[in-house]
Amino acid sequence: MPKTMAKELSSEQVIEKPSEAIKNDALTRTIDHFKREWQIYLMLLPTIIWFVVFLYKPMYGLQIAFKDYSIFKGVANSPWVGFEHFETLFTNDQFLRAVQNTIEISALNLLFGFPAPIILALMFNEILHASYKRTAQTIVYLPHFISSVIIAGIVITAFSPSAGIVNTVMGWLGLDPIYFLTQPEWFRPIFVGTGIWQEAGFGSIVFLAAIAGVNPSLYESAVVDGANRWQMMWRITIPSIMPTILIMLIIRIGNIMEVSFELVILLYQPSTYSTADVVNTWVYRQGLQSGQYDLAAAAGLFNAVVAFVLVIVANTLSRRLSRTSLW
Amino acid sequence: MAGVTLSRIVKAYGSLEVVHGIDLDVKEREFVVLVGPSGCGKSTTLRMIAGLEEITGGELSIDGRYVNRVAPKDRDVAMVFQNYALYPHLNVAENMAFGLRIRRTPKAEIKKAIAETAEILGLTEYLHRRPADLSGGQRQRVAMGRAIVRHPKVFLFDEPLSNLDAKLRTQMRAEIKRLHNRLNATSIYVTHDQVEAMTLADRIVVMNDGIIEQIGAPMELFNNPANTFVAGFLGSPPMNQMKGQLTENGAKIGGAEIKVDGMVGNHIGRDVIVGVRPEHAVLKAGKDTSVLPIDLDLVEPLGSEALLHAHHGEDNMVFKAETKGDIGHLSGVSEVHVPASLVKIFDAESGRALDLGA
Ligand SMILES: Nc1ncnc2c1ncn2[C@@H]1O[C@H](COP(=O)(O)OP(=O)(O)O)[C@@H](O)[C@H]1O
Ligand SMILES: [Mg+2]
Helix, strand or coil: CHHHHHHHHHHHHHHHCHHHHHHHHHHHHHHHHHHHHHHHHHHHHHHHHHHHHHHHHHHHHHHHHHECCCCCCHHHHCCECCCHHHHHHHCCHHHHHHHHHHHHHHHHHHHHHCHHHHHHHHHHHHCCCHHHHHHHHHHHHHHHHCCHHHHHHHHHHHCCCCCCHHHHHHHHCCCCCCCHHHCHHHHHHHHHHHHHHHHHHHHHHHHHHHHHCCCHHHHHHHHHHCCCHHHHHHHHHHHHHHHHHHHHHHHHHHCCCCCCHHHHHHHCCHHHHHHHCCHHHHHHHHHHHCCCHHHHHHHHHHHHHHHHHHHHHHHHHHHHHHCCCCC | CCCEEEEEEEEEECCEEEEEEEEEEECCCCEEEEECCCCCCHHHHHHHHHCCCCCCEEEEEECCEECCCCCHHHCCEEEECCCCCCCCCCCHHHHHHHHHHHCCCCHHHHHHHHHHHHHHHCCHHHCCCCHHHCCHHHHHHHHHHHHHCCCCCEEEEECCCCCCCHHHHHHHHHHHHHHHHHHCCEEEEEECCHHHHHHHCCEEEEEECCEEEEEECHHHHHHCCCEHHHHHHCCCCCCEEEEEEECCCEEEECCEEEECCCCHHHHCCCEEEEEECCCCCECCCCCCEEEEECEEEEEEECCCEEEEEEEECCEEEEEEEECCCCCHHHCCCCEEEEEHHHCEEEECCCCEECCCCC
16 A cells, blocks of 8 residues: 555656656665564664674774774774884794694694585485484483683593593503604694594584475485485585585685684693684784784784685686576 | 286385375386375385385285396386486486486487487477576476386376466477377376376276375276276366265255166165266256256356366265356256166265176
């Protein structure tokens, strides 16, 4: 009813002032739209507030990446220094090492950590016994709900040279104990392995949901055509969940610079910095521990820009190659 | 090519029995249609033949071989599903090749089979399209193509046309018929649509509630339904059924009495259902007709003919009448004339057709 009234109103105005009438028409339509859908916008509001408060407002402080920041002068009054902090960063060996570590650890994470939940989901999908399946799923989901501090505690205990189960078992086999967590070459396998243990199970939920969405008659048709379970997995399940896999991959690539910061902090120590120190931990040490807020902000900004570019590239590639994209 | 034999086939889900021991003998090259209301066990029966459902009891043989425990792939059947079951990530050619590739058929042979089948189905131009880029009718054709390329012993169809709109369904129905005439393959076709059953079948199997009500050629079932269920299922609109009693001269329906062919004598006084097809009753008295007074409720024009909705006592009925371009003359109808030779009599209690030896 209000729609037709708006139309009549505007057609009257068209006779007098055409351009304004069109504007008014668009305006009334927008108002009508809000009147009709306001509940949906209301529901959106908390999310927008969260974004503004926790993500957009702090961006104001980002300007210190280009300033000689002093707490006493404040963000606004500190003098501009241009790209000086970035020049400092790229001549800083520790920062460059952190960038390289970030990329290398992320690459390992991607290589081993990304397929793990997919493989888990495919394996769960092959379990026919319902209660066995539920139990197995619950067990692998569990570590996700345990705090990283406790996870790190478990890992540190397990790999401890004196009481750890790993060294104990190695002792039975007649091997010398290894001080795993103090040795740079052991940090990455332990870190990546811990990440998989913690998140692979929970990550498999997304893929299980995708598998559940596959039309069952595709499998029935394949059964009649003579496919075995292995062939059905390769020729139906995996292609069917490929869009989900690609979306998850894009998100993952976007997060490449975000190596699980707290787990690194909890597991590394000065003796393993050479392989373990990543951009975020370096920022944390420079910023919060040494008080170089401006330099840390510059490093954080660099991290964010790289991540942003990565997401766009991954999304574009995916859209070109597989007609699947985040936006 | 091969026949399919079901003997005393039973299907139960847990303690719930949904197919109650059915017998059916599908001959080589025959096109058999299982028809019945939704939920009567047609799909279940078809899926047992395909091997997608375990057979709870009875024996199934294909081509003379007992196959109850044989895996679907070794039964040499192909199935066409209602929702087409096309692989969305494969194009038309790859979809059709799927079964052959699984069976490791040589590449050249696959290519030849696909080219031939695509030719038959008019899909040659679409071989490189994905299912998403096809119309409903084309998808249905691909689904059939996927079955055809395999040259199976038996084709199974589960409501293959029910996702199509009415016009396309009529068109595809004719196409399936032509295809069967050409390939001459043993086919078992499930539908709830009696028109599809009538037009396609060599023989129709009418199912209801997990049992077979009647098996026979389409016109045989139409002319001589074995019971009130079949009478009420086939034909559009289906046969009118009126409560009545047999008398010396025929059947009494409410206040009216109509003549019935055959020897009613042995059954005088018996409660019966009197069946008259909508198109068999006429508006003018003819040879050997009797009058059935009706109260007209509604006239529905269909074009060249109209449906007269009416009642007589408690029984509702529908008759067909010619319009001759106008329905005005139909609004005053107060009686129809029923030819004695076309009246069907069913036992009121069992619903079975009475054999009056006519
Ligand atoms: N997996 C199942 N578990 C329990 N009951 C089922 C199952 N599949 C079908 N049924 C029941 O079996 C009966 C026959 O189903 P179906 O063969 O699909 O009917 P239709 O004749 O419509 O194809 C229905 O009552 C249905 O509810
Ligand atoms: Mg069905």
